[in-house]
């Protein structure tokens with residue numbers, strides 16, 4: 505993925521050791537950038553990346569560590585977020601996704617960076633009433649994670665209006681691809697014949713293949729039209745959940761799941777699991793956000809990114825799912841299927 509104009513630029517990626525962060529770092533290195541990453545555990549960064557980039561060890565909740573990471577940078581991609589940990593309270597999301605973002609903003613202002621690309625989420629729109637939704641859809645977060653991302657994004661816009669430092673917000677939809685483990689359970693359950701659809705399966709879900717997202721990110725860093733704008737960056741089209749599940753079944757070589765169960769008992773059980781587990785910092789076996797996968801309408805349009813950024817998602821859903829399944833298979837997470845391609849490690 506090449507983006508003219510990035511060669512030689514001094515870039516910081518927060519959350520460089522995460523799923524998105526690693527892919528972004530690789531793309532920036534491929535484009536000749538001098539990449540620095542803010543990471544909590546430098547030792548767990550893949551060896552090849554460690555050799556090709558600079559690492560600053562630190563937490564976004566530590567303002568001094570963030571300042572060290574931002575010093576001397578031109579472009580900052582703020583990707584770090586507390587996202588997958590279901591065993592924590594709402595306050596923990598706030599500390600990382602809002603206070604941590606404030607630290608990044610203060611450091612970017614102090615060091616007068618040239619450009620900030622902030623990673624938000626389509627989740628700030630919550631359950632969208634009118635589909636496909638665009639960037640002007642109401643901000644109506646429905647859980648602690650989404651509320652913290654919405655508040656973090658609001659801090660970014662207030663800061664941009666005050667400082668005028670060129671800023672772009674990216675709102676990805678569900679990110680998947682080699683290196684991701686969020687969608688792994690879905691693939692595994694479908695392959696094992698254990699998947700149960702809650703509700704009708706007719707609501708839409710919108711996926712974002714990682715290479716498509718990275719293309720969007722790079723365009724945000726170089727396009728003048730990106731400044732002062734938020735972009736939904738996702739695959740070309742959303743799909744009904746029934747369709748998504750059938751396509752996953754196709755790539756993992758399984759029967760299409762046929763069972764549908766009512767949502768509400770699972771939602772109630774999720775609330776009970778959270779109430780019992782979260783105070784003890786135990787990961788709840790079921791939580792309401794997982795049930796939300798079946799109940800939230802997520803269908804978006806990428807027209808604005810296409811128009812202003814020239815964003816053109818190159819990897820379609822079937823190919824993205826095939827590459828993802830192939831990677832899970834190379835890692836031993838999924839049973840091989842006949843004819844499955846071998847994926848490269850991200």
Ligand SMILES: NC(=O)c1ccc[n+]([C@@H]2O[C@H](COP(=O)([O-])OP(=O)(O)OC[C@H]3O[C@@H](n4cnc5c(N)ncnc54)[C@H](OP(=O)(O)O)[C@@H]3O)[C@@H](O)[C@H]2O)c1
Pocket residue numbers: 518519520521522523524525542543544545562563564565582583584585586587588600604623624625626627653675676677678679680686
């Ligand atoms: N995945 C999706 O479907 C999706 C959809 C929309 C938006 N997003 C957004 O996309 C971004 C990347 O998500 P992802 O899927 O790549 O998640 P991920 O793999 O969990 O990566 C998140 C990164 O943030 C880092 N991080 C968390 N807390 C931190 C802290 N206190 N200080 C410093 N770093 C910290 C993590 O560090 P460690 O490596 O040390 O854990 C990790 O590297 C996030 O901003 C997320 O909100 C994700």
